Amino acid sequence: MKKTCLVTGCAGFIGSHLTQSLLDQGHAVVGVDNFASGYVHNMEGFKDNDDFIFYEKSITEPHLLERLKQKHRELDIVFQLAAVVSVPYSVENPELTMQVNFEANRNMLDSAREMGLSNYIFAGSAAEYGNEERLPVKEEYADDAQQLSPYGVAKYLSSSYIEKSGYGCALRFFNIFGPRQDPTSQYSGVISRFVEFGLAGKNMVIFGDGDQSRDFLYVSDVVTSYLIAAGLDSEGRGPLAGIYNVGTGKNRSILELASIVGKLTSAPQEIDFRPERAGDIKHSCADVSKITEAGFKPEVAFDLGLARTVEWAGK
Numbered sequence: 001m002k003k004t005c006l007v008t009g010c011a012g013f014i015g016s017h018l019t020q021s022l023l024d025q026g027h028a029v030v031g032v033d034n035f036a037s038g039y040v041h042n043m044e045g046f047k048d049n050d051d052f053i054f055y056e057k058s059i060t061e062p063h064l065l066e067r068l069k070q071k072h073r074e075l076d077i078v079f080q081l082a083a084v085v086s087v088p089y090s091v092e093n094p095e096l097t098m099q100v101n102f103e104a105n106r107n108m109l110d111s112a113r114e115m116g117l118s119n120y121i122f123a124g125s126a127a128e129y130g131n132e133e134r135l136p137v138k139e140e141y142a143d144d145a146q147q148l149s150p151y152g153v154a155k156y157l158s159s160s161y162i163e164k165s166g167y168g169c170a171l172r173f174f175n176i177f178g179p180r181q182d183p184t185s186q187y188s189g190v191i192s193r194f195v196e197f198g199l200a201g202k203n204m205v206i207f208g209d210g211d212q213s214r215d216f217l218y219v220s221d222v223v224t225s226y227l228i229a230a231g232l233d234s235e236g237r238g239p240l241a242g243i244y245n246v247g248t249g250k251n252r253s254i255l256e257l258a259s260i261v262g263k264l265t266s267a268p269q270e271i272d273f274r275p276e277r278a279g280d281i282k283h284s285c286a287d288v289s290k291i292t293e294a295g296f297k298p299e300v301a302f303d304l305g306l307a308r309t310v311e312w313a314g315k
């Protein structure tokens, strides 16, 4: 059945893939973005689609969801991706981070519940676990005191609010990668940075010894997890409520990553090692038992995801 969905952050990396997929499945999308870190060009594939309507607005705007619902009566599912996405930026701007990543989310969740929307999916983060040393990390390990940044705190408050309210779902994403991830900021995801370096024929820069590891998930698998959470999955999985880790359950070292990207981009295999960065965590890996039980299984192998990312970046 055709649904009308709100996607906040639709001009961003993940939001643009999610929007495209919803439209491809015949749903209608109301998109909101203020271009804080997103781009018009990310919406190229769907901006003229008759089932897509875009509002350049901030999610901090009072009563945003109520106003959108008045205009789009059929609006039924919210995908809340808009956020301050840079951890270092959040350290410099803690108040704004709290407004966008927690308060605006709480307000929209309350409105969605009061208006009887069928589902509300929030983009949580592995940063909610801070430097958790029990690996793989289970959902219940997150607690009040362990986050290392305002980004992590605000995401944790939002996920917890969703869990306590008994309405909606928070997907705690680990490290996501794929086409359209912005490589231009020095704080971009490590994969988009390595691909950028590789294609430019530069040595890759690693902070620390490269033994640190992350759980990397390809963006189309993230979209699948969203569709399951919202109950829009073509195989009938979901919907989901509460908090779920979303990752592969397998961690990869940064050195391994550099080696694969080096081969794919024919970059020189030399690596510039720099001192470890303060606040960087050593290892991160999701316990994915809960979302696996819900039927989710990553489909895109790491090497294939990297090859697709390199191909996209090289165009």
Ligand SMILES: NC(=O)c1ccc[n+]([C@@H]2O[C@H](COP(=O)([O-])OP(=O)(O)OC[C@H]3O[C@@H](n4cnc5c(N)ncnc54)[C@H](O)[C@@H]3O)[C@@H](O)[C@H]2O)c1
Pocket: 008, 009, 010, 011, 012, 013, 014, 015, 032, 033, 034, 035, 036, 037, 038, 039, 057, 058, 059, 060, 080, 081, 082, 083, 084, 085, 100, 123, 124, 125, 126, 172, 173, 174, 175, 176, 177, 182, 189
């Ligand atoms: N990329 C990852 O590895 C990762 C991991 C964990 C969680 N997440 C979460 O997933 C979501 C999407 O991240 P992304 O990687 O696509 O980042 P992104 O920066 O590409 O997308 C975020 C989008 O939100 C928009 N935005 C920011 N503040 C806004 C506001 N106040 N009002 C309206 N729009 C606003 C930005 O312009 C951007 O288009 C974020 O909530 C992020 O925290 C991402």
